[in-house]
Amino acid sequence: GAVVSQHPSWVICKSGTSVKIECRSLDFQATTMFWYRQFPKQSLMLMATSNEGSKATYEQGVEKDKFLINHASLTLSTLTVTSAHPEDSSFYICSARDGLSPRGRGQFFGPGTRLTVL
Amino acid sequence: KQEVTQIPAALSVPEGENLVLNCSFTDSAIYNLQWFRQDPGKGLTSLLLIQSSQREQTSGRLNASLDKSSGRSTLYIAASQPGDSATYLCALGNEKLTFGTGTRLTIIP
Numbered sequence: 594g595a596v597v598s599q600h601p602s603w604v605i606c607k608s609g610t611s612v613k614i615e616c617r618s619l620d621f622q623a624t625t626m627f628w629y630r631q632f633p634k635q636s637l638m639l640m641a642t643s644n645e646g647s648k649a650t651y652e653q654g655v656e657k658d659k660f661l662i663n664h665a666s667l668t669l670s671t672l673t674v675t676s677a678h679p680e681d682s683s684f685y686i687c688s689a690r691d692g693l694s695p696r697g698r699g700q701f702f703g704p705g706t707r708l709t710v711l
Numbered sequence: 712k713q714e715v716t717q718i719p720a721a722l723s724v725p726e727g728e729n730l731v732l733n734c735s736f737t738d739s740a741i742y743n744l745q746w747f748r749q750d751p752g753k754g755l756t757s758l759l760l761i762q763s764s765q766r767e768q769t770s771g772r773l774n775a776s777l778d779k780s781s782g783r784s785t786l787y788i789a790a791s792q793p794g795d796s797a798t799y800l801c802a803l804g805n806e807k808l809t810f811g812t813g814t815r816l817t818i819i820p
Contacts (some may be wrong), residue, residue: 599754629810635801635812636810636811636813637755637800637802638810639807639808651742685755688808695800700808701749704753704754705752705753
């Protein structure tokens with residue numbers, strides 16, 4: 594089955610540093626990847642949509658200069674949290690859409706990355 | 712703007728009982744609806760996907776229904792087991808998903 598991995602699975606960093614999270618589709622080509630954020634005891638909120646070879650589309654209220662997204666290949670998207678602050682501490686989950694699947698199907702989720710900013 | 716609500720927020724049920732989880736949404740436009748489970752600190756596992764033209768889907772002990780006219784979906788779990796304990800999320804959308812608030816289910820052995 595389709596597998597999406599994320600690395601790292603958890604990270605602790607100091608306030609002001611930048612953190613990069615990778616999302617990889619292991620056995621399919623992902624034309625589109627989505628980045629979600631989940632605060633404790635809350636549901637997932639879409640942050641941005643990442644299309645291979647083009648700029649990401651950010652949801653309202655998400656700072657594009659703070660959350661840098663790069664989708665340089667059909668199997669890899671990265672999210673960089675720049676100048677992280679404690680309020681950025683969250684669970685970040687990516688999903689990848691299989692480009693060969695019909696629209697609305699074939700979206701697979703990664704295991705998530707727990708970010709804690711001290 | 713689509714709003715997705717799941718009630719109750721938490722549910723405890725004795726093992727073996729059947730149960731129903733509810734999902735309500737405000738925008739009944741043509742969307743797919745998915746049910747996921749999330750174990751603590753983990754990612755999402757897709758359970759069932761109901762396409763916009765469908766009314767229900769079944770997989771093993773799980774049955775999900777979709778009623779767009781009333782803006783509701785239900786997830787029916789038969790003969791519950793302790794391993795079913797998790798948070799269950801519904802989500803609407805074809806590409807970008809809008810997630811519900813989740814129901815934390817505990818099956819009591």
